[in-house]
Amino acid sequence: MTVSIDTRDTVRALSGAVYKYGFVTEIEADEAPPGLSEATVRFISAKKDEPEWLLEWWLTAFRAWQKMTQPDWAKLKLAPIDYQAASYYSAPKLNPGPKSLDEVDPELLRTYEKLGIPLKEREALAGVAVDAVFDSISVATTFKQQLADLGIIFCSFGEAVREHPDLVRKYLGTVVPQTDNLFAALNSAVFSDGSFAYVPPGVRCPMELSTYFRINAAKTGQFERTLLIADRGSYVSYLEGCTAPQRDENQLHAAVVELVALEDAQIKYSTVQNWYPGDAEGRGGIYNFVTKRGACRGARAKISWTQVETGSAITLKYPSCILEGDHSIGEFYSVAITNNLQQADTGTKMIHIGKDTRSTIVSKGISAGRGQNTYRGLVRVQPRAAGARNHTQCDSLLIGDKCGAHTVPYIEIRNPTARVEHEATTSKISDDQLFYCRQRGLTPEDAVSLIVNGFCKDVLRELPMEFAVEAQKLLAVSLEGSVG
Amino acid sequence: MEFPSLMLEIRNLHARLGDGREILKGIDLAVTAGEVHAIMGPNGSGKSTLAAVLAGREGYEVTAGEVTYLGRDLLALAADERAREGLFLDFQYPVEIPGVNNMYFLRAALNAQRRHRGEPELDAGQFLRAVRAKLKELEIGEDLLQRAVNVGFSGGEKKRNEIFQMAMLEPRLAILDETDSGLDIDALRVVATGVNRQRRSDRAIILITHYQRLLNYVEPDRVHVLLAGRIVESGDKSLALELERGGYAAFGSVG
Numbered sequence: 001m002t003v004s005i006d007t008r009d010t011v012r013a014l015s016g017a018v019y020k021y022g023f024v025t026e027i028e029a030d031e032a033p034p035g036l037s038e039a040t041v042r043f044i045s046a047k048k049d050e051p052e053w054l055l056e057w058w059l060t061a062f063r064a065w066q067k068m069t070q071p072d073w074a075k076l077k078l079a080p081i082d083y084q085a086a087s088y089y090s091a092p093k094l095n096p097g098p099k100s101l102d103e104v105d106p107e108l109l110r111t112y113e114k115l116g117i118p119l120k121e122r123e124a125l126a127g128v129a130v131d132a133v134f135d136s137i138s139v140a141t142t143f144k145q146q147l148a149d150l151g152i153i154f155c156s157f158g159e160a161v162r163e164h165p166d167l168v169r170k171y172l173g174t175v176v177p178q179t180d181n182l183f184a185a186l187n188s189a190v191f192s193d194g195s196f197a198y199v200p201p202g203v204r205c206p207m208e209l210s211t212y213f214r215i216n217a218a219k220t221g222q223f224e225r226t227l228l229i230a231d232r233g234s235y236v237s238y239l240e241g242c243t244a245p246q247r248d249e250n251q252l253h254a255a256v257v258e259l260v261a262l263e264d265a266q267i268k269y270s271t272v273q274n275w276y277p278g279d280a281e282g283r284g285g286i287y288n289f290v291t292k293r294g295a296c297r298g299a300r301a302k303i304s305w306t307q308v309e310t311g312s313a314i315t316l317k318y319p320s321c322i323l324e325g326d327h328s329i330g331e332f333y334s335v336a337i338t339n340n341l342q343q344a345d346t347g348t349k350m351i352h353i354g355k356d357t358r359s360t361i362v363s364k365g366i367s368a369g370r371g372q373n374t375y376r377g378l379v380r381v382q383p384r385a386a387g388a389r390n391h392t393q394c395d396s397l398l399i400g401d402k403c404g405a406h407t408v409p410y411i412e413i414r415n416p417t418a419r420v421e422h423e424a425t426t427s428k429i430s431d432d433q434l435f436y437c438r439q440r441g442l443t444p445e446d447a448v449s450l451i452v453n454g455f456c457k458d459v460l461r462e463l464p465m466e467f468a469v470e471a472q473k474l475l476a477v478s479l480e481g482s483v484g
Numbered sequence: 485m486e487f488p489s490l491m492l493e494i495r496n497l498h499a500r501l502g503d504g505r506e507i508l509k510g511i512d513l514a515v516t517a518g519e520v521h522a523i524m525g526p527n528g529s530g531k532s533t534l535a536a537v538l539a540g541r542e543g544y545e546v547t548a549g550e551v552t553y554l555g556r557d558l559l560a561l562a563a564d565e566r567a568r569e570g571l572f573l574d575f576q577y578p579v580e581i582p583g584v585n586n587m588y589f590l591r592a593a594l595n596a597q598r599r600h601r602g603e604p605e606l607d608a609g610q611f612l613r614a615v616r617a618k619l620k621e622l623e624i625g626e627d628l629l630q631r632a633v634n635v636g637f638s639g640g641e642k643k644r645n646e647i648f649q650m651a652m653l654e655p656r657l658a659i660l661d662e663t664d665s666g667l668d669i670d671a672l673r674v675v676a677t678g679v680n681r682q683r684r685s686d687r688a689i690i691l692i693t694h695y696q697r698l699l700n701y702v703e704p705d706r707v708h709v710l711l712a713g714r715i716v717e718s719g720d721k722s723l724a725l726e727l728e729r730g731g732y733a734a735f736g737s738v739g
């Protein structure tokens with residue numbers, strides 16, 4: 001995927017308006033009236049013509065959600081959310097479910113082109129298949145046929161429910177239960193679409209699979225569901241990108257991602273999160289409250305999360321690994337940036353259940369402006385997990401003196417043979433470093449971006465090539481205005 | 485292209501630290517294109533401060549005086565503008581930048597300067613070819629390029645790397661701050677080679693040192709003695725030899 005951002009100069013030319021994806025697409029939409037009730041859930045189900053079992057699943061989640069309260073343990077300033085003010089469904093009106101890319105509304109194709117994601121296959125980036133999710137529904141999926149030839153299923157969630165109900169029912173909610181937390185329950189009650197992928201035994205997926213999330217409509221949230229299954233001995237690399245228009249009110253994005261890796265399977269999941277972060281005074285921006293979790297269900301399975309979190313007004317997410325299979329491996333590589341008044345509380349949970357399971361956590365938090373950045377991570381070693389090992393490296397970088405960085409590691413060890421290491425550092429970009437770079441001709445902005453990219457290197461190098469370049473540019477853009 | 489032959493002119497430069505302590509107490513110095521000037525003086529006399537003020541480092545306040553560089557008011561330019569205008573400072577203590585590849589750093593710097601001059605940027609391949617030629621000249625191993633900027637470099641490696649950067653950036657005015665200190669004889673020879681190759685009729689070099697050792701390899705046109713924030717004596721290369729024999733005591737008390 002190429003979320004192509006031009007040079008920084010172009011961005012600067014926008015004089016302050018540094019968020020490049022803040023435009024709105026004028027398109028006729030089908031919307032649910034604001035508010036959330038059982039009737040809303042039934043309305044969405046009817047709209048999507050979903051099967052009865054899924055409606056029941058949603059209603060169960062909805063009833064659980066009603067009894068839950070907003071978590072208060074995160075280090076966030078967050079006013080109570082008015083769930084009745086938002087609309088829970090907005091879908092561009094289109095000829096019911098485009099059969100081929102040629103039938104997709106040209107206005108949508110133009111939108112994705114503007115975002116740097118051409119959906120026409122002959123123009124698309126070679127080696128990347130895209131599922132494009134626009135507000136509440138998936139509008140297009142590319143390269144489906146080539147993938148199907150290998151037995152790989154890659155489609156919108158809605159299509160998976162229709163075409164592959166057995167697979168969906170077998171795995172949905174098995175990694176993130178409906179009642180996991182408030183936001184997961186909300187998602188489980190109203191998720192209207194998302195992406196689905198299944199890679200059959202022994203198949204190495206020949207291209208990157210990706211989902212591009214776009215929120216367009218005002219006063220709606222986005223609640224998509226991703227379910228990814230790597231069967232025995234298979235491999236898949238998955239990319240996720242996202243943007244939203246620039247608006248003064250906050251919009252909620254509460255996604256759930258579930259990954260299942262069976263014996264000897266590997267899943268690499270990469271996110272570059274660039275939701276609208278709000279303006280310099282903290283007005284507007286996306287609340288990014290997502291639940292992402294993967295289960296290594298068989299021996300030697302491996303799940304690797306890489307995230308670059310630059311956007312959103314508030315980010316609350318902990319992509320986690322449940323290491324059930326013996327010798328299974330979990331990895332979490334994260335860069336989180338908070339500038340201006342952005343807040344992030346992010347990290348991971350590594351749950352060691354099987355023997356000789358291994359996990360690696362590398363977290364790089366960057367705070368600028370008045371941003372607040374918290375790493376929160378749990379490493380738990382269960383009694384059966386003999387020989388479990390974890391290494392955590394948690395580094396914070398401060399730019400300026402009005403921002404904050406916090407590290408909150410939880411370590412729970414119930415097996416004496418476990419080896420768990422935690423290293424943490426906090427540093428500032430020094431005047432010496434800035435001067436050294438500037439003395440060689442780099443502008444202060446380029447100097448900061450260079451130093452920050454160096455700081456993040458251990459994470460960025462985990463990203464697929466195409467994404468890494470974008471991520472680097474994005475880091476630079478996100479830090480615009482952080483040095484004076 | 486025509487170059488003004490007067491490259492740098494410092495008149496009555498006074499500068500103090502944030503705490504109010506005056507370090508430079510009226511410096512006068514004129515450097516003509518094509519020349520090599522040596523500035524010598526004991527520790528604490530203000531040599532590095534002079535270099536820092538010329539390079540535009542923050543934290544110093546210029547309270548009086550003027551500096552003209554290639555006909556422009558140098559003090560009005562930001563540090564990075566000065567660099568892009570061809571002023572290079574070889575750091576006495578080069579700075580570590582973890583995670584930033586040495587070669588990537590240098591290419592970013594070179595391209596920033598080329599853009600400023602309206603020249604096309606060098607892509608990775610072109611840059612690598614240019615780099616290889618210089619590495620050979622300076623007897624620097626290619627592995628140095630792939631390491632993070634100055635991280636874990638030995639003292640000698642840091643100094644060679646500074647000289648290598650200078651060779652690649654080809655500045656109009658290079659200020660070398662104690663590049664020779666702490667070098668063994670082989671490294672010193674390499675550094676001297678680098679400096680001598682930098683000599684050209686349209687460039688100038690200021691060598692800051694408190695030993696005369698480097699001057700055996702790089703012959704200066706002028707030698708100045710800096711003492712307690714003032715240039716107390718200027719002369720030709722024989723002045724350096726005089727200092728070597730008699731020390732700074734002959735020029736008055738330090739302080």
Ligand SMILES: Nc1ncnc2c1ncn2[C@@H]1O[C@H](COP(=O)(O)OP(=O)(O)O)[C@@H](O)[C@H]1O
Nearest residue numbers: 501507525526527528529530531532533534543
């Ligand atoms: N940034 C600084 N902060 C505090 N003191 C400084 C700073 N720069 C220079 N000085 C002081 O100024 C004086 C001159 O130092 P310097 O210019 O480094 O001398 P030299 O390079 O000739 O040894 C010394 O007393 C030194 O301690």
Ligand SMILES: [Mg+2]
Nearest residue numbers: 531532576662
């Ligand atoms: Mg000094």
